[in-house]
Amino acid sequence: MDLAPYLLLALLEGMVQASVLMLTALGLSLVFGVMRVVNVAHGQFFMLGAVGAWLCAQAIPGPPAIGFAVALIAAPLAVGAIAWAADRAILRRIGYDPEGTIVSTIGLLYILQQSALIGFGPDARAVDPPFSHTLRTPWFGYSSYKLFIVAVAIALVAALWLILRRTRLGLIMRATQFDRETAQNFGIRVDRVYSAVFAVGAMLAAAGGVLVVPNQQAHYLMGTDPLLLSFVVVIVGGLGSLPGTIAAAVLIGLSDGLLSVFFSPTLAAIASTLLVALVLIFRPQGLFGRAAA
């Protein structure tokens, strides 16, 4: 048997998987890094992005590309607004207590998920890809849309990187992450930074959801797997470390793609979850991160 076509397919699928994962996990990592809280509702923002893409596709007539383009901007903005509101209404009021935040975001998880069930219904729904060009390889045809996902994800991450490193906003975020008290003393409105970071984190997940939906249908329960995989990535990459998160997303996405070709996805999920739990127990600073001070 010739392995080459399988490997190529696994590699391509892995890259697509890794790009979406990178966006979602970066959102989680950013929130953890700056705010020191774990957002268990993060996967629901991903789901809302996907549902938003479907809504846009339904509401906007004409070629699918237009609806998709609108969705890519509107859905993350809407989700960001929801996250902003949730931060003000819930997280700020409990003072970002780490354990309380987890309990509250579990509550938020249920509220968002069940609201989607009420509004969107229990069925999975497909969205047409904005274009349906097929790339030819010697063995199989491959949707060029999937490669488009990779490109958009890389562009978004590059944009995030520039914002964090080159802009005043990024400087404020990093200052808050580094030392909350001092940032406050320098006149930074830490509460606003937190709301903004929470919103940006959610928007990244939502963008991932929009990108994924022409490839994989929208469903109200689709937020669970991205959440768990993002946990895996963020923990392996070192809690709160953005370069670590990116590296880990590529690693996990690729290996997950490879494993899923050869093993059952459930088995792959069992192995990776168990592995990561053990990482957290025995090497809490992650595989790539440095030892915590």
Next chain:
Amino acid sequence: MAEVTLLTTRGLCRDFDGLRAVDDVDFTLETGEIHAIIGPNGAGKSTFVSLLSGRLRPTAGRVIFDGRDVTRLPAHARVRLGIAYTFQITNIYTSMSVAENIALAAQSRLSPGLFGRGGVGPRITEATQAAARAVGLTERLNARAGDLAYGHQRLLEIAMGLALSPRLLILDEPTQGLSDAEIAGVTEVVRQLASRATILLIEHNMDVVMALARRITVLDRGAILAQGTPEEIVADPAVQAAYLGDGA
């Protein structure tokens, strides 16, 4: 003199991120004495006693307590052997009553396990009251520990150490933040304790040190600078230069 030695350290070192906080300390503590450790801020006093109590692990060297090498024993096991430690920063159970705070210490000695023997309740109560009496907190046994005045919290901290009936009581700056009257009280309490336990005292207040200590060890930059009776220490030119001189 071997039979009166309670604790010794041999070549004790502790590094933090490459910085040596405790540097090759050979130290001997005799049974029944009040021994004070003094030194400028950052001299490694707290780190040194943390190595004795087991809150920190040494980078190198050994700790021998009562002829037994305890270097690798965890803190709770050392407490069981009789090394008690009272915290520099008040560390009590604020939501519990004063009596419960002390009773936990007494319980550690009288009924250590979760499934320990029954019938020790009265003895725990008795030990609790005795420790409270020794520091003058009998009136406040039912108060919530978090509601106590700061000076009383310091006394509670000492009472908890006392209720453990330790052989060695390490007091980490017991008079820090107290008024003169309160300091006099604590000094008297410590003097009383000395008949029951060996006391290792970290203290900044030189009046307290001079009033209590039979011997003094001066630490500077993690190493022993001088050791001797209070009179010898005061007369030591190296100590005057390094500590008393520029400190005062």
Next chain:
Amino acid sequence: MRSANPRLLLLCAAVVAALFALQFVLSEYLVLTATRILILAIFAMGYNMLMGYTGMLSLGHAMFFAAGVYAAGLSSYYWGLSLPLAFVLGVGASFAVSLVTGLLVLRTQAVAFMIVTLMFAQVTYLTTLQFSDITGGDQGLTLPTGARGFTLMGIAVDLTRDSHRYNLALALFTATLAGLFALTQGRRGRLFAAVRENAGRTEMLGFNTFRIRLVAFVVSGTLSGMSGALYALMFGYIGSAFAGFELSIEALLFTLVGGPGTLLGPLLGTGVMTLLIDRLSGVTSAYLIVVGALLIAVNQWAPAGLLGTLRDRRLPWLK
């Protein structure tokens, strides 16, 4: 010997007596609901031992419940084990699972502890799906009706009869309540409270805090598993949902609502929430939205729960 907390002991006795009397008043359907509440209350009480009394918030207690469900259910289904033996096996399995898990996860604390317990539970859940040939997966397995009765020490118990089920559940609930009373009140209870409030200080008083945590963890996991074994055998069904995230969250919610760190809080929380969820799920399939809203509300406004708030305001002995 004097009781550690006589007023609470009296209240517990009154509650058990009232629960016994309840079966003569309630309709058949409500007796069934009450049976479920009692069994799930054991789960919540186990959860409370760890979360309320010892201060460690687990997000994965469904794994212990599932250990009880599957060990008891599968041994009855495949090997035809008698119900008491299957029950004992279920309890034993959850004891073993919680001991091994505890030795691992107790190296972490706070947020890391929550995430690690969540992940272990997820692994358990996925495992029940992966081996669906054996476990029945999502669909689950229904235990044969022939294996629904047993005779123990001369007492014939028929698990298809409501009153038998109710009294059996009540007996085990009472035993759990008594066991936890002994563990959480007085001198022992003080130790768990000490670890919860200030572990560092407790270590320096000479207590092995890891061991105290481990005891709390294993007691907690084993009680959860006992509840699972009972649930599976009593209602004759096992399925992956018993290992799911939602069940872990229910244990948390029941405890939070009733009052973490109070002996009777989990019973109250389980009762209130089960009745509420039953009522709601008749109205909408999205009943979990209320679970979500309650989690946020309780966490924000009443983190001490119903009985905890009562304890803090009026009745300090209610713990």
